[in-house]
Amino acid sequence: MEMEMRAREDIKAGQDLTPPLPPLTFALHHQSPTSSDIRAALRLLPSLPSTSTSPPPRLFGLLTNRDRLMSSPDPDVLSMIREGAREMSTHGRPNLYNDDVALEEALLCLVMTNAVEVQDNNGRMLGIAVYDHNFSWINHSCSPNASYRFFFSHSNTPSFSNHSNMLIVPAFFNDVQTQGKSDVCSTSQLKQGCERYGPSIIVRSIKRINKGEAVTVPYTDLLQPKAMRQAELWSKYQFVCCCKRCTASPPTYVDRTLEEISAYSLELNSRFDHHFNRDEANQKLTDYMDEVVTEYLSVGDPESCCKKMEHLLNQGLLCELSETGEGKVVLNLRLHPLHHLALNAYTTLASAYKIRSNDLLALNSDNDAHNLEAFNMSRTSAGYSLLLAGATDYLFQSESSLIASAANFWVSAGESLLTLARSSGWNLFVKPGKPVSNSSLKTHKCSKCSLMDRLEVNGPAENADFGNISCKFLDCISNMTRKVWNSITYSCAHLQTYKDPINFSRLSKSSNLWDLQAHCGSIDEGSHFGSEGSISRIKAQVYTEEVKVSIFQLGVHCLAYGGYLANICYGKNSHLT
Ligand SMILES: [Zn+2]
Ligand SMILES: [Zn+2]
Incomplete structure (x- = not known):
C-alpha cells in the first residue's frame, strides 16, 4: 500500500499548500564522526514506544523502506546501514530487540528514505530534516506540480494543529485497502510533549492543480537528463520513476536536449x-x-x-x-x-x-x-x-x-x-x-x-x-x-x-x-x-x-x-x- 497527497480543491500556481510543518527530526551537517543521518535517526529513537515485535514497515506513518534498502545490490548501502545501526546502538540505549539492531536499522532507513536537505536562504546546505506524513507522503515526479521551502523563524510558527490552510489530503495510491488505515499509523506514535524543533517546511504549488490530483515534488535535480535522475532515485530510494516526463515517448524536448x-x-x-x-x-x-x-x-x-x-x-x-x-x-x-x-x-x-x-x-x-x-x-x-x-x-x-x-x-x-x-x-x-x-x-x-x-x-x-x-x-x-x-x-x-x-x-x-x-x-x-x-x-x-x-x-x-x-x-x- 502506498500513500500520496492530493489536492483538496482546485489550486492555482503560486499558492501555499501547507502551513509551516515542523520536523520530526533534524540534524545539522557539521564535522562529526557521526553522520547527519545517524544523528537524525538517534533523535527519533526515544520517541518510539517500547515493543518487542520486529519493527513495522512504517514508523511515525513513514515508510522505512528497510527491506528494499537492505536488499540493495550495492554493498555500500548495506554496510552503511549495518554499521550505522550498530553505532546507534552504542549510544546508550538498551536494545529492544534482543541482540539485533532491527529498530535502529529501520530508523536509519526511514531517515535515508524521507530526509530532505535543508538549505538556508543563500542555498547553503545546513543539514537534513524529516517531516511527518503531510510532507513525506508527497510523491516524486520529474515534472512536479509543487515545490517546498524552509521556514526558520521560531517565534510565529503557526501551531501544528492548525489544519485550516492545509490544501492537501492523504490518499491511498493504487487503492489496495487490504490493510486498515490504522496500520499506516501517524505521528500519534510520537510520545506526548515531544518537542519538534528545527526548520519548518512549506509546500507550494508551481502549476495549476485540479481537485483530487496528486501533488508531487522533486526528489532530484530536474536539470539532469533522464538516465542520471533515474540512477540517483534508484540508488537513494530504490524505485524506478514512471512519471510522465520519464515515460514520454519519444523523450521530451528537454530530456533530449540535456544530453544532445x-x-x-x-x-x-x-x-x-x-x-x-x-x-x-x-x-x-x-x-x-x-x-x-x-x-x-x-x-x-x-x-x-x-x-x-x-x-x-x-x-x-x-x-x-x-x-x-x-x-x-x-x-x-x-x-x-x-x-x-x-x-x-x-x-x-x-x-x-x-x-x-x-x-x-x-x-x-x-x-x-x-x-x-x-x-x-x-x-x-x-x-x-x-x-x-x-x-x-x-x-x-x-x-x-x-x-x-x-x-x-x-x-x-x-x-x-x-x-x-x-x-x-x-x-x-x-x-x-x-x-x-x-x-x-x-x-x-x-x-x-x-x-x-x-x-x-x-x-x-x-x-x-x-x-x-x-x-x-x-x-x-x-x-x-x-x-x-x-x-x-x-x-x-x-x-x-x-x-x-x-x-x-x-x-x-x-x-x-x-x-x-x-x-x-x-x-x-x-x-x-x-x-x-x-x-x-x-x-x-x-x-x-x-x-x-x-x-x-x-x-x-x-x-x-x-x-x-x-x-x-x-x-x-x-x-x-
Ligand atoms: Zn522592460
Ligand atoms: Zn521521472
Whole structure:
C-alpha cells in the first residue's frame, strides 16, 4: 500500500499548500564522526514506544523502506546501514530487540528514505530534516506540480494543529485497502510533549492543480537528463520513476536536449552520422568535466579550470569510441549549448571568473593593467551568468517545473550585471558619470514591460497572465541584451560564439546549426585584438556611459523577472524577491 497527497480543491500556481510543518527530526551537517543521518535517526529513537515485535514497515506513518534498502545490490548501502545501526546502538540505549539492531536499522532507513536537505536562504546546505506524513507522503515526479521551502523563524510558527490552510489530503495510491488505515499509523506514535524543533517546511504549488490530483515534488535535480535522475532515485530510494516526463515517448524536448551531443570525424572531415555509442560518449564527456571540477576543488586554480572548460565548449573532446559492429572510431565530441554539462560549465565559469576578478583586485588596486583585466573578467562572469539564465529559461519554456532553477539563475544574472554596472572599472574608460545606485533600482521604471507593476503582483498566478508577463519581460531582456552583448563578451572568445544568449529557438529549428557554426568558425583567441587603432575604436564603442546604463537596466530586469518567478515558487518574502 502506498500513500500520496492530493489536492483538496482546485489550486492555482503560486499558492501555499501547507502551513509551516515542523520536523520530526533534524540534524545539522557539521564535522562529526557521526553522520547527519545517524544523528537524525538517534533523535527519533526515544520517541518510539517500547515493543518487542520486529519493527513495522512504517514508523511515525513513514515508510522505512528497510527491506528494499537492505536488499540493495550495492554493498555500500548495506554496510552503511549495518554499521550505522550498530553505532546507534552504542549510544546508550538498551536494545529492544534482543541482540539485533532491527529498530535502529529501520530508523536509519526511514531517515535515508524521507530526509530532505535543508538549505538556508543563500542555498547553503545546513543539514537534513524529516517531516511527518503531510510532507513525506508527497510523491516524486520529474515534472512536479509543487515545490517546498524552509521556514526558520521560531517565534510565529503557526501551531501544528492548525489544519485550516492545509490544501492537501492523504490518499491511498493504487487503492489496495487490504490493510486498515490504522496500520499506516501517524505521528500519534510520537510520545506526548515531544518537542519538534528545527526548520519548518512549506509546500507550494508551481502549476495549476485540479481537485483530487496528486501533488508531487522533486526528489532530484530536474536539470539532469533522464538516465542520471533515474540512477540517483534508484540508488537513494530504490524505485524506478514512471512519471510522465520519464515515460514520454519519444523523450521530451528537454530530456533530449540535456544530453544532445554531436560527433565530428577528423578522418572523414565531416559530421559523423553513423551509429556510435552515445552513452559511452556522454560518459567520457562527464568524466572529463568531473576531472576538471575535482582538480579545481582540490588545487584551487580557477584559471586552469576556465581554460579546460572553455576548451571543451569550444573545441570539443577528442576520444576513441566503439562504433556499432565496426570496432573503434576516433571522434570529436561536442556538447549542445543546452546539454546539462554545458549548463554546469556556465555555472562554474561564472563563479571562476568572478573569483579571478576579485583576486586581481585584491592584489593591487592601483595598477591599471590589473584593474582592466579584473574588469574584463567581471564582464565575462556576468556573460556566463546571463547565458546560464537564458539557457535555463529556454528549457523552462517547455518544462514549467524548472521554474525554481530559472528564478535562481535570473536573480544571479541580475546581481552579476548590477555588480558589473557599478564596477569602478568603467572609470578606466569613461568619465565617472552619475553613479548607479540602489535607489535607482527602486525608482527604475520600464514603460515596455511596466516592470514595477509586475513586482507588485503577489497573488497566485493565472496561467494566461503569467504567459503574458513573462513574454514581456523576456522581450525587454532580449532587446537590452542585444545592445550590450558585444560589450559583455568583448574579452571572451568563447562567449562571442553565442550570437543571442536569450533566444535559443534557432537551435531547435535546425539541430545542425549549432555544431556547424562551432565547427566551421574556429576561434582565433587573439583575433579581436587587432592593431592599436582598432582597439581604441572598439573600446570607444564597448565602454561607453550608454553601455554602462544599459547593463544596469538589463540587470534590474533580470532581477525583477527572477523575483517574479521566485514569487510563484517560493512566495512573497523569499530570499529572491
Ligand atoms: Zn521521472
Ligand atoms: Zn522592460
